Amino acid sequence: MxxxxxxxxxxxxxxxxxxxxxxxxxxxxxxxxxxxxxxxxxxxxxxxxxxxxxxxxxxxxxxxxxxxxxxxxxxxxxxxxxxxxxxxxxxxxxxxxxxxxxxxxxxxxxxxxxxxxxxxxxxxxxxxxxxxxxxxxxxxxxxxxxxxxxxxxxxxxxxxxxxxxxxxxxxxxxxxxxxxxxxxxxxxxxSCASVGMRVMLEGKTSHAAQPERGVSPGLAVAGLIADLGALGRGGDLGDAFRLVTITHARLGEPAFGTSPAHGEVWATLRTMLDAPMAALKAQAVALAEAAAKTHGLALRIEWHDNFAACxxxxxxxxxxxxxxxxxxxxxxxxxxxxxxxxxxxxxxxxxxxxxxxxxxxxxxxxxxxxxxxxxxxxxxxxxxxxxxxxxxxxxxx
Structure with a gap:
């Protein structure tokens, strides 16, 4: 060159x-x-x-x-x-x-x-x-x-x-x-601070004809999709800006004969400044913990793609x-x-x-x-x- x-x-x-x-x-x-x-x-x-x-x-x-x-x-x-x-x-x-x-x-x-x-x-x-x-x-x-x-x-x-x-x-x-x-x-x-949140919920499978014998994360997944999204609706890019975007969800395996045991919700949390991100993460974790407790599920959370505000x-x-x-x-x-x-x-x-x-x-x-x-x-x-x-x-x- x-x-x-x-x-x-x-x-x-x-x-x-x-x-x-x-x-x-x-x-x-x-x-x-x-x-x-x-x-x-x-x-x-x-x-x-x-x-x-x-x-x-x-x-x-x-x-x-x-x-x-x-x-x-x-x-x-x-x-x-x-x-x-x-x-x-x-x-x-x-x-x-x-x-x-x-x-x-x-x-x-x-x-x-x-x-x-x-x-x-x-x-x-x-x-x-x-x-x-x-x-x-x-x-x-x-x-x-x-x-x-x-x-x-x-x-x-x-x-x-x-x-x-x-x-x-x-x-x-x-x-x-x-x-x-x-x-x-x-x-x-x-540009905004953002982080990816992966919520993993674990219950117990059962025959689809006897769902009461298992512990399905279905209702917890459905509830979290709505509740996490409600934490941040976007709006003007001021200091208080918060946006939560559901990017992926999964429930069990593609089968008609089994009530699922595993569920996941992926969400991207976004704030204009770094400081408000801690509070938004804490609220998201609290929602996941409450959903797991309500439905008798084990909970694991991972964080990915962590960007500081610029x-x-x-x-x-x-x-x-x-x-x-x-x-x-x-x-x-x-x-x-x-x-x-x-x-x-x-x-x-x-x-x-x-x-x-x-x-x-x-x-x-x-x-x-x-x-x-x-x-x-x-x-x-x-x-x-x-x-x-x-x-x-x-x-x-």
Whole structure:
């Protein structure tokens, strides 16, 4: 992945597009991004990043590249650390596409655009390799497992991340429904906290002709579907916002001759802020416990896909806004904050770190994220690289 000069060339864009499409053809779901990470590490090495400045296996399959500024003292960078984040993982969804670069892995596809985000960071790596920052250092963070909410937290918990701790952290996410190349950006709350709740109820089977000889979770499942949903009806995205969405339910096995013993209800709990989530979880647990007790059932609860709320720091947002202005890229608060969750929230809670994320428009009529016909627009690679490079130069010279 070569090239010359201090700007992205047409050759750069061609190579980055080809790399993005290669990732698209070979997607890997959360926690299984081994091949994707290896390709990224190789691309970074081809940009001239020394092996000692590439960290692999962060929080699973995460990869980080460190670019030091020119100002050093005793071999250490002088100035702030600026981090840019992209995600490595794909989704367990079957892609519907006739594109030559469509997924070759059954039931797995890059339907959120993380392949494009990776290409943008690799484009920034090219810029940094040609034009060293005057001071500080830049960390390019290729993070695993964003889709299930575990990746950013695992990266932060990795002991090696202590040496990469950023003073500033930035990210972007392509977003269908916004005009191509325009942006949504605002300080304050960006995306909701959310967690998946799996309620498992266990009774005793019996013959369907003698249900009184068993203990069926049927009524408990039916009641919980209604009662859990009633805990949060959505509404305006203010501080008190709560939404509970029933995502799956199961009762026994598909048979007419047996009264079931096992039942499950899956629900996603969502709040605008982190603090109200504890109360919402407690209420949901209380409902499950009451249902189990009433119907004589054993109860087990699991929690999955835990996302912290994400908020944009005012100072970081201001830096991003000025960079957009200097590039002539239109931005407005638009539809922010938004209901979907984003695990970039784990970085905005780091001590001493100011962070911001921008939504980069993929097109008003572009297929929605997680839709089977979604594909990342390749013409967002160049503006994404320019934005991150502009932020770098504004902060580090």
């Amino acid at each position: 070569g090239g010359a000069g201090t700007m992205l060339t047409d050759f750069d864009i061609s190579e980055l597009t080809a790399f993005r499409r290669q990732l698209h053809r070979f997607p890997e779901v959360s926690g299984q991004e081994r091949g994707t990470a290896a390709w990224v590490a190789a691309a970074l090495a081809a940009c001239g990043v020394s092996p000692g400045r590439i960290v692999t296996g962060l929080g699973g399959h995460g990869v980080a590249a460190v670019f030091d500024g020119a100002a050093l003292f005793d071999g250490a960078a002088v100035g702030p650390t600026v981090m840019f984040r992209a995600e490595l993982d794909a989704l367990p969804i079957t892609e519907l596409s006739n594109a030559a670069h469509r997924s070759s892995i059954p039931g797995v596809a890059h339907l959120c655009g993380h392949d494009g985000h990776v290409a943008i960071l690799l484009g920034l790596a090219r810029m940094l390799s040609r034009h060293q920052p005057a001071r500080g250092r830049v960390v390019l963070m290729f993070q695993p497992a964003e889709e299930d909410g575990s990746g950013a937290a695992a990266v932060v918990a990795d002991a090696r991340f202590d040496d990469l701790h950023p003073d500033w952290a930035f990210a972007l996410h392509n977003f269908p429904g916004i005009a191509r190349g325009e942006c949504w950006l605002a300080a304050g709350p960006l 908020a944009n720091d005012p100072a970081a947002t201001d830096h991003m806004a000025r960079a957009l202005d200097s590039l002539g890229m239109t931005h407005a608060p638009g539809g922010l904050p938004m209901r979907p969750s984003e695990d970039f929230g784990a970085f905005d809670k780091l001590p001493g770190c100011k962070s911001a994320m921008v939504m980069l428009g993929a097109g008003v009529d572009h297929a929605a994220l997680h839709n089977p016909d979604y594909d990342f627009p390749d013409d967002l690679i160049a503006p994404g690289v320019r934005l991150f490079d502009r932020i770098t130069r504004d902060l580090l010279g």
